[in-house]
Amino acid sequence: MMALEHITLIIGSSLILLGLWGLITQKNLIKIVISFTLVDAGIHILMISLGYLKNRTAPIVDGTIDNAVEQIVDPIPQAMVLTAIVIGLGITALMLSFVIRLAKDKNSLNVSNFKDLKW
């Protein structure tokens, strides 16, 4: 039986690779944005899995838990993930708004149609 942290590690890495593959193969702008969110999600899972400590609980501390330091997982990756998710959201939103502008401009979602700048 594979340990939980290994499973998440594999899932996270696969998502990153899948996302990268999508980024460099998909022509549709929306799909490119989705691929980016896959990479992002993969990284988030990776972060969680690296901060995981066996048989511990979430780092939400209230008065009922004694000896919290020995009961919770490393809180820093968790905090990092929260921030990273927010940032990822911001970037995704901005990317999509760019896509809307691009699509309005040329009435197309194909990335190859936006090559006005080169050389």
Add this chain to the structure above:
Amino acid sequence: MVTPIYIIAIALGIAFSLGFFSKGSKGIASSLFYLALTALTAIAGQWLIAFLTGDQSTVEVFTSGFKPPFSISLQMGFEEAVLLSMINIAGLLGAVYLFDQFKKYGAHLMITYLLLIMGLDVIVMTRDLFNLFVFLEIASIAMAGMALITNEGKSVQAGFKYLTATAIISAFFLIGIIFAYNFGDSLYINELLMSEGILKAGMVVSFLIIMPLILELKPFPANGWGLDMYQATHPAVGALLSGASVTASAYVLYKLAPLGGEIGYQVIAILGLITFLGSNLAGLKQSHTRRMLGYSSIAQTGLVMIVIGLQPMLGEMTLWIAFSILITNFLAKSGLFWLAGIINKDELKSWGILRKHPILLFLFVMFVIALSGLPPFPAFFGKWELIMALANSGNAWWIGLILLGSLIEAVYLFRWVGYGIKDKSFDFSINCSTYKTIPIYIMGAGLIAFVGYYLNHYFGDVVWYFIPLAFAALMFILDFLPAKLKNIIAIIGMGGYAYYMYDHFLGVDNLRFFFALIFIVGGILTLIPGFTKSGKRLGFYPAALLMFSGLGMLISATDLLQFFIAWEIMTIGSYLLIIRGKNSIKHAFSYMLFSLGGAFTMLAGFAFAQSGNPGIGLEVLSNMNYLPGLAAALIAIGFMTKTASLGLHIWLPGAHAEAESDVSPMVSAILLKAGVFGIILLFIGIGAEAATNHPLTYTLGWLGALTALIGNLGAAFQEDAKRLLAWSSIGQLGYILFAFSIMTHLGWLAGLTYTANHAAFKAILFLGIGGVVFRTKTHNMYEMGGLIKKMPLTFITVLFAIITLAGIPPLSGFAGKWLFYNAVIMKEWYLQGTIVFFAGIIAFLYSFRILYAVFLGHLKDKHRKIKEAPIWYLIPQFLLMGFIMLFSMQPELILRPFGDMISAYFPTDALTWDNGTALTSLGYWNGFRVGVIIFILFGILFGWLFLTSRKVKKIKSFNIVYAGEAPERPETTHMAHNLFAGYNKALGFLVAPGITNIWKWIDESTHDLGDFIRRIYTGNAQTYLVHIVAYTVIVFMLINFSI
């Protein structure tokens, strides 16, 4: 001290509150916005002042009182204070420049802008890895948002590419952060740098941290996304990208580079070098201004990466060098991007519009010169230190490649300057709003202030050395005065300088005094014709004085750095002078490229020469340890580009011939001697004994002989009078090079004699022909003729000059020839000597041609009412003729001091004097006696001809008939047209433009290579992502492979 946390607090607070302002209260919003930016600048500024004045030590601030990793830590040290000041000033000035855009877009844009500046600030200060990630993201989101200011399809595309690329780069960085935390157990950079866990984790972790930071700096070729931003977004965004953003990202790389260890540094340096070379190459073919600036920005970033990567070798100098390059790029690029916004046209040629705005033109030229890394701007000092350090550590290849990249950059930058100064193909008007020009002025003033700072830093104890430069700067300020008044001021200034030279060098160092005479007194003489000009003659005097101050500083230079600065200042001044000619744009460009190429080889030579020496005084030239042969050859090549020796001569005819009438004598008679002076210094360094069979002097001897032959032959086939003189300069400088290469007492005596003669007669010739051109408005000899009756005084001076040139007794040219043959025979260089002898015969051909075609024969109909050349042209000619007469009749007066100078270096086989007769072991010569005899003979012959020629019937133009037909090409009926067709048939192949074709081929193939390289930028956002991924993978594999 206001703690740096307020930077975040103020920016965030104001940014959030801006959201509450409705459209009605725009005024308050924008006041708040500008207030916030001012506050950020003030906070950064007060830290900077505290560090500069007091003994303020580095401060670390932790948020909410926790220690990392539970808090964010910000560090405020001297470096941070400097960089924050730069970023916030760029932010504030950029916001002023964007005034109209903020008015248009209101609070949304202000919020984005504030977040961008804050993001960059924190990137510099933060010591927390994850925090760094967050603010990198904030900055890149805000930057992408700024792309929307220009609501065009192209700009939106650029923003999208930028956003996707930075998102992927940040994703890599985030992965790196996780691993760093996992292995290093900390996010606190100060702890991570010392963590053993990271080292143990192997290269992957540090690679994942450092590689994204490199990618943020847009390394070539994975940088298409960055280039598009430069090109398509609002110019103010370009300014921020290349000023503020690069500064912040470079510092982050500097902060974290130690994680990579030795290999990491090497990788950074190599990738930087590839970026520097590749980006400059790709920029070569660029015709879109802002994209070209983008290429240049990225190249400069590459240079900064090189410096960061070489940190283990550079040590404490790293920051100084990096700062020198960064600050120059920061000030100049911001100014140039803003200027691009004012001009608001894409084509490089459209910058010709700046001719109508002299102050902006001045700033433009200054910015570009600064960017090219020329003195006295900060980047030059950075490059100098870098090159010296590379030589000291034995990295010759690095020097070569860095200088090559710099040269390529200069190619496209100076082509652009040429358009700016001269191009007239665009006619439109530009709108110089005050809020747009003021930021540019401030950046310009900042750049000048830094010049002062650097000069003071390097030469605080020899301030006097830069007085001539200050005088040239004064001429920039006085440029609004009328030309005649400026001419008087310039001559007075030069007179003072001449007195200084007389006071300092006469009797102390006569060799230098001799060259000072040529440079400064010659300069005064060639300034005199300037009195014929009316109006303001904008730009002439600053350029001329810049050149003369450079020449003078060459004389008083005591170390390599001073010498090189003087050399470059002279080059810049002469470039600005030459480009003033009507058709000079192309020729000035080629002059500049050859000069810079020469200067860079000289720089490399200097670097090798000083390596292993305790200082950089000029005496190191006599004690070269590191690659001495190569060093001497490189320095010689540098000087020979100025003397236009064979192979490096192709710039000269155009540059000298197309220059203005009074500029030609300056550059031909005077400027070329700078190269001679340099060669003498080099030869003195090599020393008389070592040089007897030195391969370098032997080669240069041959080169000089061939240059003389080709130069003279080229002159004989010219139809253009000024080109003829220019080609003749090539030949004459060939003699001079040959004579000095003989490396004996008599050889040098001949060399100095040639130098003095050439300065005098070439000035007369260019002034005389200049006067003719002034009156006839043509350079073509077949459009002249018979001018002896209209311009008799000019004819007399030109005749004397020609006799001197041809080396015919009794004039001083013969002294040179006589010494020369003595020297050649004693040295036993018979073969080379024969070539030079043959070249001398060819000199008769063109000497005859210019006399005959211009002054003899039939007067052209349209020249019937022509007058003698203006008196201001004649005065210097007669003064110089007086010198030639003196030299001819009393050679001892001049040759004896020459001999005394040379005896210091070549004591044996000197010329001896016996009552006015010069003696060598081979023979004797008495100038006065020869002169008297020849004048008597001349008198007799002249009298006889005068008496007998009365019977001859004079033919006038009217007597010539074309059988009723007007010839199709009237010039063919002129006797002097294609005068030496027969010789051309026999020997013309020697001057066929073979060498020109070689250079052309080099030029074209480099451009083609650049064009080929830039094809990787397909414009497809996805391709750019592939580039990033592939770049990362390839670099990773190469590192693994090399380990």
